[in-house]
Amino acid sequence: MASVMEAFNASTTHYPGTVRATIATGDMGILSRALEHVNLLSVFLTLFAIAVAYDQIQYWRLKGSLAGQPFKIPFLGPFHESVKPSFEKYYAKWVSGNLSCVSVFHKFVIIASTRDMARKVFNSPAFVKPCVVDVAHKLLRPENWVFLDGKEHVEYRKGLNGLFTRQALETYLPGQQEVYREYFEEFLQMTREKDGVGQPFVYMLRELQCAVSCRTFVGHYMSREGVKRIADDYYNITAAMELVNFPIIIPFTKTWYGKKAADKVIEAFANCAAKARVRMRKPGAEPECILDRWLAHMLQSDRHRERVAKGEQVPQDETPAMLLRNFSDFEISMTIFTFLFASQDATSSACSWMLQLLADRPEMLQKVREEAVSIRPDPSHEVTLDMLENMPWTRACVKEVLRYRPPVIMVPYLVKKDFHISESNYTARKGSMIIPSTWLSLHDPEAYPSPDVYDPERWISGTAEEQGKNWLVFGTGPHYCLGQTYAVLNLMCFLHMLASELEWRHTITARSEEIRVFATIFPMDDLLLSFSRRATGAGTA
Numbered sequence: 001m002a003s004v005m006e007a008f009n010a011s012t013t014h015y016p017g018t019v020r021a022t023i024a025t026g027d028m029g030i031l032s033r034a035l036e037h038v039n040l041l042s043v044f045l046t047l048f049a050i051a052v053a054y055d056q057i058q059y060w061r062l063k064g065s066l067a068g069q070p071f072k073i074p075f076l077g078p079f080h081e082s083v084k085p086s087f088e089k090y091y092a093k094w095v096s097g098n099l100s101c102v103s104v105f106h107k108f109v110i111i112a113s114t115r116d117m118a119r120k121v122f123n124s125p126a127f128v129k130p131c132v133v134d135v136a137h138k139l140l141r142p143e144n145w146v147f148l149d150g151k152e153h154v155e156y157r158k159g160l161n162g163l164f165t166r167q168a169l170e171t172y173l174p175g176q177q178e179v180y181r182e183y184f185e186e187f188l189q190m191t192r193e194k195d196g197v198g199q200p201f202v203y204m205l206r207e208l209q210c211a212v213s214c215r216t217f218v219g220h221y222m223s224r225e226g227v228k229r230i231a232d233d234y235y236n237i238t239a240a241m242e243l244v245n246f247p248i249i250i251p252f253t254k255t256w257y258g259k260k261a262a263d264k265v266i267e268a269f270a271n272c273a274a275k276a277r278v279r280m281r282k283p284g285a286e287p288e289c290i291l292d293r294w295l296a297h298m299l300q301s302d303r304h305r306e307r308v309a310k311g312e313q314v315p316q317d318e319t320p321a322m323l324l325r326n327f328s329d330f331e332i333s334m335t336i337f338t339f340l341f342a343s344q345d346a347t348s349s350a351c352s353w354m355l356q357l358l359a360d361r362p363e364m365l366q367k368v369r370e371e372a373v374s375i376r377p378d379p380s381h382e383v384t385l386d387m388l389e390n391m392p393w394t395r396a397c398v399k400e401v402l403r404y405r406p407p408v409i410m411v412p413y414l415v416k417k418d419f420h421i422s423e424s425n426y427t428a429r430k431g432s433m434i435i436p437s438t439w440l441s442l443h444d445p446e447a448y449p450s451p452d453v454y455d456p457e458r459w460i461s462g463t464a465e466e467q468g469k470n471w472l473v474f475g476t477g478p479h480y481c482l483g484q485t486y487a488v489l490n491l492m493c494f495l496h497m498l499a500s501e502l503e504w505r506h507t508i509t510a511r512s513e514e515i516r517v518f519a520t521i522f523p524m525d526d527l528l529l530s531f532s533r534r535a536t537g538a539g540t541a
């Protein structure tokens with residue numbers, strides 16, 4: 001009491017103002033005495049404790065009944081797991097419940113693991129849209145078409161369908177074969193340099209697939225050195241994607257290098273688009289790559305519009321199937337970049353497992369060779385689409401690789417409005433990330449008996465072809481993979497040519513069957529391979 005009076009007196013002495021002011025300063029006195037016992041550290045600790053409690057309560061609120069850790073590591077969540085992702089940890093999550101959850105930084109993540117839950121997410125465009133990971137917006141640019149939604153997305157995608165028709169895919173094949181033949185020489189050279197000892201090949205296969213993609217997408221508008229630079233840079237782009245949900249780009253980190261690499265790739269593709277625009281305007285220019293084909297569509301659309309503007313009655317059979325607007329070099333480049341982005345890791349993963357699985361199963365590889373000889377007895381002849389379409393065993397081997405080791409194990413989506421998932425009576429809140437996983441669906445013993453056995457025969461005499469609902473390798477719904485037919489044909493073409501022209505040996509290690517997650521999945525030991533030219537002459541299996 002005395003101290004209150006002292007404070008009161010002191011304040012009246014110094015500030016003889018109104019009674020109200022006096023009382024206020026009296027309060028200040030109490031406060032300042034109270035504050036004498038408070039130091040900055042305790043303020044900080046109190047605020048920190050409040051923030052931790054808020055973070056935790058928020059986690060519980062969003063988690064509801066979902067499987068997941070009962071407590072969240074404050075703020076970060078299991079961020080360390082995205083720095084060094086482990087397949088076993090992902091697998092444990094998938095089997096922990098139809099829906100499970102995790103919270104990383106500010107992001108609440110729901111994992112939809114079973115076939116039906118995954119399909120539910122893929123097929124609910126009214127509630128979810130693809131979001132890749134936070135950093136993807138920065139690398140691909142937020143205005144990129146892959147982030148479009150609803151009608152806008154459907155319209156944009158329609159304009160791209162023409163780049164993946166049967167007729168279009170046929171014209172890309174010669175370029176792909178050219179690249180494969182060049183790289184087969186490199187495989188042999190690499191083996192010679194190491195005296196025939198198996199070398200880690202996943203990096204070489206990544207480079208190969210980058211070169212094949214670049215040839216398919218931008219043809220000869222990019223030099224071999226340019227392709228090599230992109231292949232090298234691309235590693236940084238994939239590495240940047242690992243830091244799932246890291247909110248900012250810090251200089252000299254993986255995301256920073258990734259962003260720089262992405263900018264360079266976009267610039268390089270824009271230069272190619274400018275060159276293609278000039279070439280495709282020349283009379284009689286035939287499309288050889290995706291860029292050419294897209295620009296040809298645009299030019300056709302332009303010509304059609306001009307005719308209509310002049311008042312001409314254009315006959316139906318001269319009207320383009322779809323009228324495209326004119327896209328700028330930069331817009332074209334961003335879209336081509338999404339093709340590379342979507343294909344590079346997935347195709348490299350599939351082709352790594354394919355070489356491992358078939359090298360370890362010579363009787364299956366032998367059947368690929370027998371089929372190759374029966375369809376294309378002279379390996380110096382060009383591979384045509386017709387030929388590929390008549391190789392059921394080669395196709396079965398490829399499809400089984402994709403099932404047994406699906407390259408894309410998770411497809412992140414963003415919840416754009418509260419999404420009640422009635423099957424589990426759970427409501428995913430707007431702003432959460434929801435990730436359908438493909439693994440369990442593709443290893444479902446009801447759809448694919450003995451799912452952990454690599455068995456291409458299931459695609460020939462078994463029922464694998466009938467399991468459309470489980471076949472989530474390429475997703476489903478409005479965002480299903482645009483390049484799926486191309487991807488399967490490309491892998492078939494590679495396997496067919498490699499089996500026809502080269503022998504390869506796999507050095508099996510204790511870690512060959514283990515899975516390393518690097519955006520997609522790869523053999524943990526990086527796939528030790530050696531190559532030699534086939535001793536048998538042309539036309540022999």
Ligand code: HEM
Pocket residue numbers: 122130146157338339340342343346347350406407408411472473474475476477478479480481482483484486487
């Ligand atoms: C083995 C190789 C491949 C696999 C396993 C794969 C898988 C996938 C998956 C799972 C999705 C997400 C689908 C969804 O959300 O429903 C996707 C989307 C996409 N893929 Fe592929 N993909 C492969 C190769 C390719 C290739 C070669 C291209 C292009 C040439 C490509 C272009 C795309 C595009 C553009 C999308 C986004 C489509 C959209 O949002 O509308 N993919 N892919």
